[in-house]
Amino acid sequence: MKTIFNRNNLMEMKLKQLLFGFLFLMTTVLFAQKNTKEVLFTVNEKPYYTEEFSRVYKKNLDLVKDESQKDLDQYLELFIGYKLKVNKAYKLGLQNNETYKNELKSYRSQLAKNYFNDTKITEELIEESYNRLQKEVKASHILILVDENASVEDTLKAYKKIKEIKDRISKGEDFDALASQLSEDPSAKENKGDLGYFTAFRMVYAFENAAFTTPIGSVSKIFRTRFGYHILKVTDVRPNRGEVTVAHIMILNPKPEDTDQDKAKNTINDLYKKINQGEKFEEIAKQFSEDKSSSAKGGVLNKFGSGQLSSTEFENVAFSLKNPNDISQPFQSQFGWHIVKLIERHPVKTLDEMKPELENKIGKDDRSRKITASLNEKLRKKYTHKKDNKQFAAISKLVTNDFYDAKWTLPANAKDFTSPILTIDNKKVEGKTFLEYIEKQQKAPNNVKPLARMLDNAYNAFLDEQLKNYYDENLENEFADFAHVMDEYRDGLLLFDLMEKEIWERSKTDTIGLQNFYGSHKYNHMWKKRVEATVISSTKKDMIDKVVSMLKKGTSAQEIKDKLNTKEVVNVMINSNVYEEGNNSLPKETKFEVGISPVVKEGEYYFVTKVDKVLPEGVKTLEECKGKLTNEYQQYLEQRWVDDLKQEFNIKVNKDVFEKVKKELKQ
Incomplete structure (x- = not known):
């Protein structure tokens, strides 16, 4: 069904195949300790080590489908070919491409998310969300809009509105009627606030909490989300459909x-x-x-x-x-x-089966704020950090009440504040960095007053941000697995750009080369014998006999269908097509000769086939086999290209070391 209902992006498919196919096969290195093993080979004097080769081979031995890739000599050839392509990419300077840099940065950001986690809090959230996923809640709500950064006055005004509505409901007024009249959700006028059935992760976390903790038939307490103040009424709860x-x-x-x-x-x-x-x-x-x-x-x-x-x-x-x-x-x-x-x-999957999926969803959800708070606390304990109170006091004098109107600007001498306001381990964070941070905060209105309190809050948020930045900057140093996966992404993205440039684009645009390749390989792309035929089937022997009689009289397929089928009963089904030998839609005993076949029975069906034309075996045209041929041409170009790279780069294999590795791997 997915093959019909969804279409994949070709670029994403190629990248995924490249990075998680060949790369996974050849370079899934998680704990490489470079320079600790013997040199297996060099490419222009750059060393590659036995440790990496052995570990990758053993890790992926059960994953490869091509037996040639299990042969160590063949595996070494593939490994060297991969390293040659990466070296070529660097030689061409593809690592300086801005698109490449941005993609690599994006990948690093995604990978780093796994390290900004709190296992205990995450497990609690996983269990909570799993329990909620067992149910679907049907609820209606009333919303009074108020921005999460609204002024105290506007916030209080909105709260009073929702409180008055809640009081009216408590006194017996109809929830649906009030939702239709007073809710500021635009859809409420039509649906009376009805949200239908939903389960975990379908609403913002605060809304979900209210929905799953309010009994059926009851109205929730007033609660706030980033949209404003809500109350909701739970009208039904049903089991998840599984x-x-x-x-x-x-x-x-x-x-x-x-x-x-x-x-x-x-x-x-x-x-x-x-x-x-x-x-x-x-x-x-x-x-x-x-x-x-x-x-x-x-x-x-x-x-x-x-x-x-x-x-x-x-x-x-x-x-x-x-x-x-x-x-x-x-x-x-x-x-x-x-x-x-x-x-x-x-039934719904077990908790163990759903864990990876739930963890991923939690990381993208409001509930992740619990994890963030826990991480902030841990990082404050992990790293030594010191605030320079003198520098903080000097900076505080520069911030005025214009901040609250988003009119405050950096002072002309901001660049002079180079003394550290914060030291994390050995890293110095200059005062001007904090000034720039404050300037950005006024773009998201901050109503905390007076200024002294706002600045204290801003510094605490700044400290957490800088601690996370420092932690992020040091992930490669603290976690070997992170460092080596990043190496793989780095090389893999370069290889994708290189393959796009050298192979994929060329195979699509080199029409003369493809035509020549077709000329020398066309006999690998042959049609079997084919027929232009009409296949008629029925579960009733008498009906198929009538079909045979009508075919012999020259009656057309449409006339047969019109005469034998009625509005109430379908007696015959007819398919007209070009069928190749071996096609499952043809009755097995069909002879490839013009004429009307004998009636055959397969299972519960009777078949008769009228062959109008026999098409002989023959070579497919380039257009008829273009997809498969282009793929073969890409493989041909790639092999020739690798052969050229072997001439371009100086490769030296330490054969004695390789023989030793082979013996170790075969034990």
């Missing part, structure tokens, strides 16, 4: 240019009639479903849960089926017309 395995039959929606816009709908209805006539769902899916990723398996899809597919219509129908083998009526999604059969229901 996951389901279903099979489906799909007929793609017509294209805008199609003349018969009802063809897909009529076809799915015909198939539904056949199912109701007792024909097997799986057999119909194999023969007629246009979801080619599932049709060969009788339409069976991988199991999925709420929100995992791109079609809400499909999910809702699938989850509405109660018992195994229940079958839906035909329905339409944005992708096509479907009939769905329930195979199995699956």
